[in-house]
Amino acid sequence: MIQILIILTLFCSSSAETTYNVQSFGAKSDGKSDCTKAFLSAWGAACAAMSPATIYVPQGTYLLGNAYFAGKLCKNTAITIRIEGTLVAPSDYNAIAKSESWLKFEGVTGVSIFGGTLDAQGSQLWACKNSGNACPKGATSLAFYNSNNIMISGLTSLNSQMFHVLIDGCNNANLVNMKISADGNSPNTDGIHVEKSSGVTIMNPDVGTGDDCVSIGPGASNLWIENLACGPGHGVSIGSLGWDSQEAGVQNVTVKTATFSGTENGVRVKTWARPSNGFVRNVLFQHVVMSNVQNPIIIDQNYCPNHESCPNQASGVKISDVTYQDIHGTSATQVAVNFDCSKTRPCTGITLDEVNLTYKDKPATASCANAGGTAAGVVEPTSCL
Numbered sequence: 001m002i003q004i005l006i007i008l009t010l011f012c013s014s015s016a017e018t019t020y021n022v023q024s025f026g027a028k029s030d031g032k033s034d035c036t037k038a039f040l041s042a043w044g045a046a047c048a049a050m051s052p053a054t055i056y057v058p059q060g061t062y063l064l065g066n067a068y069f070a071g072k073l074c075k076n077t078a079i080t081i082r083i084e085g086t087l088v089a090p091s092d093y094n095a096i097a098k099s100e101s102w103l104k105f106e107g108v109t110g111v112s113i114f115g116g117t118l119d120a121q122g123s124q125l126w127a128c129k130n131s132g133n134a135c136p137k138g139a140t141s142l143a144f145y146n147s148n149n150i151m152i153s154g155l156t157s158l159n160s161q162m163f164h165v166l167i168d169g170c171n172n173a174n175l176v177n178m179k180i181s182a183d184g185n186s187p188n189t190d191g192i193h194v195e196k197s198s199g200v201t202i203m204n205p206d207v208g209t210g211d212d213c214v215s216i217g218p219g220a221s222n223l224w225i226e227n228l229a230c231g232p233g234h235g236v237s238i239g240s241l242g243w244d245s246q247e248a249g250v251q252n253v254t255v256k257t258a259t260f261s262g263t264e265n266g267v268r269v270k271t272w273a274r275p276s277n278g279f280v281r282n283v284l285f286q287h288v289v290m291s292n293v294q295n296p297i298i299i300d301q302n303y304c305p306n307h308e309s310c311p312n313q314a315s316g317v318k319i320s321d322v323t324y325q326d327i328h329g330t331s332a333t334q335v336a337v338n339f340d341c342s343k344t345r346p347c348t349g350i351t352l353d354e355v356n357l358t359y360k361d362k363p364a365t366a367s368c369a370n371a372g373g374t375a376a377g378v379v380e381p382t383s384c385l
C-alpha cells in the first residue's frame with residue numbers, strides 16, 4: 001500500500017508540469033492572423049491547472065491586439081510563459097492605442113516570462129505625436145498591476161507606443177537581461193517605469209529609447225537597478241513626483257553600475273513645483289560612467305512646464321539622503337552637477353563622494369540652490385553643497 005502511494009506520488013509529481021502550446025489553441029505564427037483569443041485561451045487553461053504550467057510560444061510572429069491576462073479567476077501561482085517568437089501589435093496604431101496597455105497582467109502571482117520579443121510598432125503614433133496633431137495617448141506594451149512574485153527574463157521590447165514596461169502596485173518583481181529599444185525621438189517611450197511597488201530588482205537592462213530609460217514614480221521602495229546601459233534616452237529619473245498634494249514617497253533606491261551614453265540626463269530627481277507631502281529618501285547612485293550627458297547629476301524641484309498649474313512655485317517634496325558615489329565621465333553642458341531644490345523644503349543629506357565630471361576636457365561647474373550635504377574624496381567640479 002505504502003509502495004503504491006509512493007509510486008503514485010512520483011508519477012503525479014513527474015507529470016505535474018503541463019505545457020500549453022498557443023498553437024494548440026489556434027494561434028498561427030504567420031504574423032497576420034489575430035492570436036489574441038488563442039493566447040487568452042492558453043492563459044485560461046494554465047490558470048485552471050492546479051500545478052505549475054508553461055505557456056509555450058514557438059518561433060514565428062504572432063499578431064495580438066489588447067490582451068488582458070486577469071489574475072482574478074487564476075488559481076495557479078506558478079505560470080511560466082516561454083516565448084521563442086515575436087508578438088506584434090496591429091500596424092494601425094488605433095487598434096491598441098485606446099487601451100492603457102497592450103499586454104496587461106493584473107492581480108497575478110508567480111508569473112514568469114522567459115525570452116521573446118514584443119514589437120508594438122509604435123512609429124506611426126510617434127509621428128502623429130511629433131506632428132502636433134491630436135493623437136491617442138498610446139498603450140504601454142507590457143504592464144503588471146497589483147501582482148506579486150513576477151519574473152521577466154531575456155525579453156526584448158521594441159517600438160512601444162507609450163512605456164515599454166510598467167510595474168505598478170507590485171511586490172517582488174525581478175526583471176533580468178531585458179533589451180529595450182525605440183527611436184531617440186519617440187515621445188513618452190519610457191523603458192521601465194516602476195511605481196507603488198516594493199522589492200523590484202532590475203538586472204542588466206539595456207535601454208535605448210526616447211524618454212527615461214528607467215523612471216520611478218510615487219510609492220516605489222526597495223528598488224534595485226544594477227548594470228544598466230542607457231542611451232539614447234533621458235536617463236534614470238525619480239519623478240516626476242509631487243503632482244498630488246497627498247502622495248506616497250520614494251525610498252531605498254539603488255542604482256549600481258550604470259553607463260549613460262549621449263543621454264539628456266544621467267541620474268535625475270524631478271518634482272513638480274507644487275504643494276505635496278511626498279518625499280525621496282535613501283537613494284544611492286554608485287559606479288556610474290557618463291559619456292557626453294547633458295545633465296549628468298540633476299535634482300530639479302522647479303519642474304513646471306509652461307509655468308502652469310504651480311500656483312506657489314515651490315515643491316513640497318522633501319529630498320534627503322541621496323548619495324552620488326564614484327561618478328565620472330563627460331558632460332555635454334558646462335553645468336554637470338545641478339541641485340535645484342525646493343525653497344520651502346530644501347534638500348538635506350546630499351553626499352558627493354568621488355565624483356569627477358569634465359566638460360570639453362575642462363572642469364565643469366556645479367550649481368546649488370537650497371541644497372545641503374557633504375563632499376568626500378575627489379569632487380570635480382568643486383562641490384557647492
Ligand SMILES: *[C@@H]1O[C@H](CO)[C@@H](O)[C@H](O)[C@H]1NC(C)=O
Nearest residue numbers: 199200221222223224252254
Ligand atoms: C533596501 O532595498 C533592498 C533591495 O533593493 C533590500 O535588500 C534592503 O533590505 C532594503 N533596506 C531597507 C532598510 O529596507
Ligand SMILES: *[C@@H]1O[C@H](CO)[C@@H](O)[C@H](O)[C@H]1NC(C)=O
Nearest residue numbers: 328329356357358378379380
Ligand atoms: C578627472 O578626470 C579627468 C579626465 O579623466 C582627469 O584628467 C583628471 O585628472 C581627473 N581629476 C582628478 C582630480 O582626479
